[in-house]
Amino acid sequence: MIYTNMDFNGKDILITGGAGFIGSNIAFYFQKNYPDANIVVFDKFRSGRTLGNGNPESFGHYKNLLGFLGTVISGDINCSSDLENLEKNYKFDYIFHEAAISDTTVSEQDLMISTNVNAYENLLKIAIKHKANMIYASSAATYGDSDRFEVGYESPNNVYGFSKLMMDNITNKYIKSGVDISIVGLRYFNVYGKGEFFKNKTASTVIQFGHQILGGNAPKLFEGSDKILRDFIYIDDVIQANILGCTPKKSGVYNVGTAKARSFQDISDIVQSELKTTYETLYIQNPFIGQYQFFTEANIETTKEFLGYEPQFSLEDGIKAYIPEIEKVYKIEVKKC
Numbered sequence: 549m550i551y552t553n554m555d556f557n558g559k560d561i562l563i564t565g566g567a568g569f570i571g572s573n574i575a576f577y578f579q580k581n582y583p584d585a586n587i588v589v590f591d592k593f594r595s596g597r598t599l600g601n602g603n604p605e606s607f608g609h610y611k612n613l614l615g616f617l618g619t620v621i622s623g624d625i626n627c628s629s630d631l632e633n634l635e636k637n638y639k640f641d642y643i644f645h646e647a648a649i650s651d652t653t654v655s656e657q658d659l660m661i662s663t664n665v666n667a668y669e670n671l672l673k674i675a676i677k678h679k680a681n682m683i684y685a686s687s688a689a690t691y692g693d694s695d696r697f698e699v700g701y702e703s704p705n706n707v708y709g710f711s712k713l714m715m716d717n718i719t720n721k722y723i724k725s726g727v728d729i730s731i732v733g734l735r736y737f738n739v740y741g742k743g744e745f746f747k748n749k750t751a752s753t754v755i756q757f758g759h760q761i762l763g764g765n766a767p768k769l770f771e772g773s774d775k776i777l778r779d780f781i782y783i784d785d786v787i788q789a790n791i792l793g794c795t796p797k798k799s800g801v802y803n804v805g806t807a808k809a810r811s812f813q814d815i816s817d818i819v820q821s822e823l824k825t826t827y828e829t830l831y832i833q834n835p836f837i838g839q840y841q842f843f844t845e846a847n848i849e850t851t852k853e854f855l856g857y858e859p860q861f862s863l864e865d866g867i868k869a870y871i872p873e874i875e876k877v878y879k880i881e882v883k884k885c
């Protein structure tokens with residue numbers, strides 16, 4: 549699907565976090581549709597290291613890039629010499645900044661702020677030097693406990709959401725100062741789709757329920773899941789927003805969702821209906837109460853107006869499109885274990 553008249557062939561494109569879920573999808577989007585684009589993926593990749601919550605320090609995985617023909621750099625956005633390499637040895641037209649601690653349950657505040665906030669500003673300075681338009685990942689977690697999901701109503705309830713809000717504040721400061729690049733922050737809501745398997749426990753519940761069911765088990769949901777509603781957005785719509793973010797009518801921070809809140813119970817029911825099963829649901833206690841969002845629903849009016857964004861996938865459509873991939877990953881990665 550082509551979302552713009554812009555021709556990216558011959559353009560130099562940096563994707564930080566390109567070995568992760570969303571970054572690898574951006575990389576393949578350009579490779580498929582603009583085969584002469586020069587695509588550089590920069591990612592820390594995963595090591596054996598874990599954080600206090602037991603999850604990997606970074607989720608990048610080489611398997612997300614199988615078939616990728618561009619340049620791959622293993623590096624850390626917190627490392628000044630790695631950033632100097634990007635600044636001095638390349639000249640980018642667009643920077644898609646997806647690298648981050650994407651795990652909302654990480655509690656190491658120091659690492660979260662340096663990785664998500666400080667490194668972003670350093671990359672923004674490179675974008676300005678290169679005259680590269682910046683499109684970066686913010687998050688619906690900026691809204692936290694808020695009941696209004698539009699810019700100006702943020703209330704993060706964990707350090708992850710706080711870090712993304714600080715990125716957006718930096719953005720507003722640079723836009724106000726009159727930089728001559730466009731800067732677009734995309735507040736993704738709950739994203740699901742191909743390429744998320746290697747996020748382990750932090751992958752969406754769509755694939756988690758899918759794999760529980762394919763393994764012959766009842767889907768495990770938090771208690772009260774019919775009343776926990778989120779705006780779930782399919783990966784293709786997130787790619788659409790990123791591509792449109794290259795040529796915004798106005799720099800700024802925009803929501804990327806469907807504008808329709810749906811429940812986790814809905815996901816489980818749709819996945820069961822797609823897989824033609826009728827398991828009883830297994831309810832478990834929610835360990836994240838206090839720093840958990842019980843309702844999100846994107847207001848996408850400004851995203852429509854200034855980016856031309858129009859989501860294409862309802863939850864039913866997105867899950868239907870995703871099911872063959874869920875089955876494939878189950879066969880290749882789960883069943884063999």
Ligand SMILES: NC(=O)c1ccc[n+]([C@@H]2O[C@H](COP(=O)([O-])OP(=O)(O)OC[C@H]3O[C@@H](n4cnc5c(N)ncnc54)[C@H](O)[C@@H]3O)[C@@H](O)[C@H]2O)c1
Pocket residue numbers: 564565566567568569570571590591592593594605606607608609623624625626645646647648649650651663685686687688689735736737738739740747
């Ligand atoms: N998936 C979602 O639902 C969602 C929702 C809102 C916002 N986001 C944001 O979107 C972006 C992409 O998320 P994702 O879902 O693809 O997660 P992901 O974890 O798969 O991708 C992030 C990538 O960044 C890399 N990375 C982490 N620390 C790094 C470092 N110090 N230096 C270089 N690379 C590093 C990881 O290895 C990983 O490949 C993130 O900024 C995330 O916070 C995602």
